[in-house]
Amino acid sequence: QSVLTQPPSVSGAPGQRVTISCTGRSSNIGAGYDVYWYQQQLPGTAPKLLIYANSNRPSGVPDRFSGSKSGTSASLAITGLQAEDEADYYCQSYDTSLSGRVFGGGTKLTVL
Amino acid sequence: EVQLVESGGGLVKPGGSLRLSCVASGFTFSNAWMTWVRQAPGKGLEWVGRIKSKTDGGTTDYAAPVKGRFTISRDDSKNTLYLQMNSLQTEDTALYYCTTRDGCYDWGQGTRVTVSS
Numbered sequence: 001q002s003v004l005t006q007p008p009s010v011s012g013a014p015g016q017r018v019t020i021s022c023t024g025r026s027s028n029i030g031a032g033y034d035v036y037w038y039q040q041q042l043p044g045t046a047p048k049l050l051i052y053a054n055s056n057r058p059s060g061v062p063d064r065f066s067g068s069k070s071g072t073s074a075s076l077a078i079t080g081l082q083a084e085d086e087a088d089y090y091c092q093s094y095d096t097s098l099s100g101r102v103f104g105g106g107t108k109l110t111v112l
Numbered sequence: 113e114v115q116l117v118e119s120g121g122g123l124v125k126p127g128g129s130l131r132l133s134c135v136a137s138g139f140t141f142s143n144a145w146m147t148w149v150r151q152a153p154g155k156g157l158e159w160v161g162r163i164k165s166k167t168d169g170g171t172t173d174y175a176a177p178v179k180g181r182f183t184i185s186r187d188d189s190k191n192t193l194y195l196q197m198n199s200l201q202t203e204d205t206a207l208y209y210c211t212t213r214d215g216c217y218d219w220g221q222g223t224r225v226t227v228s229s
Contacts, residue, residue, distance in 0.1 A: 036216065038157070043154070044222075046221050049215070049216065049219075052217065088156075092159070098176065100174065100175055100176075101159040102159060103156060103157040103158060105156050
């Protein structure tokens with residue numbers, strides 16, 4: 001059980017907007033530590049950084065992807081859903097009680 | 113372009129040891145904090161540990177499940193990151209990724225470690 005909680009799965013139709021939550025605690029997100037988001041298209045393939053420092057997109061990531069953070073939680077929003085967005089998504093942050101980084105359990109996005 | 117190439121994975125018996133390597137290129141390796149992340153079959157991502165740059169002290173931090181058994185080191189002259197894994201357990205079976213910085217900005221393709229008798 002990860003200290004960052006994500007829903008196991010979300011789904012949406014092409015063109016729709018979906019959000020993926022990442023719920024933490026006062027020892028991680030709530031303490032002000034940045035949140036990162038990754039996309040892994042297939043298990044066993046290298047994840048890709050989607051969002052860094054809560055809401056920033058690396059170059060090359062479409063602006064359909066956006067991140068936000070509030071209190072002890074963070075969210076990844078994907079607008080204009082496309083078939084290629086079907087993947088596993090993970091959040092990550094630092095936890096003071098663990099003295100290290102932690103990942104959320106991951107969320108599988110299905111494009112209907 | 114950042115490139116990270118891991119190697120050294122393989123099949124090892126419980127209690128055995130293995131050393132993984134990650135050769136980096138496309139950025140100033142000596143200035144970079146580097147992180148190892150693993151993914152067990154069918155499971156999510158798990159942070160293994162991190163080493164700071166020498167200019168930032170070169171210190172390491174580890175996840176609880178590997179602390180005392182795994183050691184991260186670096187050779188800046190060879191642009192290479194290492195993960196020495198001792199007292200391996202079946203639960204250490206995973207794909208091991210080398211990544212850049214605390215935020216895991218860039219990822220290698222991973223090297224597979226299987227611990228089995």
